[in-house]
Amino acid sequence: MAVSFANVNSEAGLKKLDEYLLTRSYITGYQASKDDLAAYSSFSAAPSSKYINVARWFSHIDALLRLSGVTAEGLGVKVESSAGPSASTPDVAEAPAADEDDDDDVDLFGEETEEEKKAAEERAAAAKASGKKKESGKSSVLLDVKPWDDETDMAKLEEAVRSVQMEGLFWGASKLVPVGYGIKKLQIMMTIVDDLVSVDTLIEDHLCAEPVSEYVQSCDIVAFNKIFCSYYSKLFCF
Template sequence: MAITFYNLSSEDGIKKLDEYLLSRSYISGYQASKDDLAVHAALAKPPSSKYVNVSRWYNHIEALLRISGVSAEGCGVTVEGSAVATPPAADTKAAAAAEDDDDDDVDLFGEETEEEKKAAEERAAAVKASGKKKESGKSSVLLDIKPWDDETDMKKLEEAVRSVKLDGLLWGASKLVPVGYGIKKLQIMMTIVDDLVSVDDLVEDYLTAEPANEYIQSCDIVAFNKI
């Protein structure tokens, strides 16, 4: 069976091979064969990890070669732009006979059949589904925010707090609570997306850092509940 390859030393050739392997474990289907050794031999170097399907296939063939001790030399495949090991005479005759029959020719990068397209779509959908992140949990947090002294403008303090905008952070209700000697603290609720917002980082990097620390002396977590 004759097999046609694009130049696998080019980026475009590797990309097309990656698309071809999206719906296949090996070059000829679901079992390693001489075709895999031929394509392996045609690659000038290990593929980039960004080509997930080619890398997976390449690592499988590398492992098989190490275990079996079989060499890819002598598989004999001509790739556009480069020549790889010439096949033995017997194989050449067999290949020539196969090429006479157009129905037996296989173009790795030719048009896909309906079955191949369907398999590729199903595999792509499965990969996409497996890559989706699970929905992150949320938490409700109550903070005590203390001013420097009784002369701190509590209205501006609250404005400084609410001015902090982060993905996954939503400020809620608030109130002023007396703590003694004419000093009041701000109690404020917030809802956070756990994977996006760290309360410790929020306090350290925003609430007690410039410019908010002009009004805020310290912050304490009063309550932390998963929603």
């Protein structure tokens, strides 16, 4: 089923998209797809840093396109243009497929505009002027934390999970998801500094060990995505 968004170049559209991406790494699914391309190409310029979730996603898709491209099909997405709903983009699933023989000649977004060139030059100049050492890589991780049974106090479970603190670990948004038979699991986002935090060690030595294990039966990784800081290091590199 296609996902629809208001004009992402407006304050209202950016706010809605920022809320949508609060607990998601991509527009649909757990990998970059043509849904992300459709949404990305609707931006007339890079989003403001105050929309932190949109800016994180935009930076990630921008880096993927420069490195290797995006090929996954996606579920379909519609984004209103500044002209209104009638100018919305077609479902990604309905977009014509490119001729496999002409892959090398495909330009997904047309020629780079003067504004895009200027923005790219400013980013490059800022990175060169900073003279800072390369920042450690960071990752965004979504965890499933499961309780022992339906009598487990989920508020205390979340409190116990968030009580785990270490350098390079930053807890984010969370929500309770029904599993069945009255049992709910906790889905929680976290950002880690790769050189400082091992997710496996965090789960085995902290989340599934005492005292947190009083509430937590098991903990699984749902999504694990690298955060590219090349263009927005000042915003997202802690």
